[in-house]
Amino acid sequence: MPVHVARDWAHTPVDSRGTRFTCVHHPELVAHCLAQCRTGRNDRTTEISRESFRRATWTPDGPGVLEVCGPVSSLPVVRGHGPGGPWLVQSWGRLRGDHDRSVALVSRHQAVERAMRNWSALPLGASGTPYHELLPAVLAQRITAKEAAVQWHRMVDRWGERAPDPEGRLKLPPSPERLAEVPYHEFHTLGIEKRRADTIREVARNFRWLAHDWFDGERQTPEDATASLRRIRGVGVWTAAVVGGIAFGDPDALLVGDFHVKNTVAWALHGRPRGTDEEMLESLASYAGQRHRVVRWLQLDGWRAPRRGPRRRIVSIGRL
Numbered sequence: 425m426p427v428h429v430a431r432d433w434a435h436t437p438v439d440s441r442g443t444r445f446t447c448v449h450h451p452e453l454v455a456h457c458l459a460q461c462r463t464g465r466n467d468r469t470t471e472i473s474r475e476s477f478r479r480a481t482w483t484p485d486g487p488g489v490l491e492v493c494g495p496v497s498s499l500p501v502v503r504g505h506g507p508g509g510p511w512l513v514q515s516w517g518r519l520r521g522d523h524d525r526s527v528a529l530v531s532r533h534q535a536v537e538r539a540m541r542n543w544s545a546l547p548l549g550a551s552g553t554p555y556h557e558l559l560p561a562v563l564a565q566r567i568t569a570k571e572a573a574v575q576w577h578r579m580v581d582r583w584g585e586r587a588p589d590p591e592g593r594l595k596l597p598p599s600p601e602r603l604a605e606v607p608y609h610e611f612h613t614l615g616i617e618k619r620r621a622d623t624i625r626e627v628a629r630n631f632r633w634l635a636h637d638w639f640d641g642e643r644q645t646p647e648d649a650t651a652s653l654r655r656i657r658g659v660g661v662w663t664a665a666v667v668g669g670i671a672f673g674d675p676d677a678l679l680v681g682d683f684h685v686k687n688t689v690a691w692a693l694h695g696r697p698r699g700t701d702e703e704m705l706e707s708l709a710s711y712a713g714q715r716h717r718v719v720r721w722l723q724l725d726g727w728r729a730p731r732r733g734p735r736r737r738i739v740s741i742g743r744l
Contacts, residue, residue: 454520460549467573477491478492480588488504492516506588519551524547539722540721542725543721550672554671555597559576559624582610600631604625620658623656623659665679666679677715678704678719686704689719698729
């Protein structure tokens, strides 16, 4: 279904005074939660600092900007702008993880026990905007996170629209209408090969489902919502998990197929610098239902597998 976008929503705050929200979790933990919403430091859809959190995105009600003054304070002021502003203000609590509660697991590994002691209060937020999260996740399917962030910046800069942002700095992710019109050769100039370009357009074709029908809180768990993303052609286990952890707050969204995560788990739990997905699944079996949460704890506790040798340089197809 076509998405009809109003063009006169640049300065339409929901409430100029904003709404104050009492912080359920420790503010510093909220900062770690919000950091996952940004793809690289130059992400034009999302700005994060200690003073403010600002994000432009597509909601079920249309384009909107969420503006939070003092996101890591105990009493932040929240404003919404544009047609989607009220929806974003209402969703702020879930974005920062108010719905999530700390869990106590029976640890079978010393590293998990220590990480749980340090980070068990970390909330898993749920943005509720799977369309937004899918676009950069698809870009990251075949390249490094750094290279995907560059492509995301270029894609938003080229095809994204001006957001309903009073300060005029943010841009919206490319709309599904716009992406449907982009010929493949334009994706190629950004270094995006046909396989990922086709998946991005498939995501755009599923916008209505992603915006309106993806989640029924009474009948569907976050894990169910993550699994349902695989109905989109080109979205596999890894991409669905990346998106599910951010959009739905899925505590079990384990990144099977990721280059780094299996090595992080092998290093933290067994002292081996390299591991396989099969070994990772076996090692984390006792934490089923909370595997994404456990990996987040380990990462925040400083576990990183040692690097081995220089990285192979990847030449962008945009130069070919």
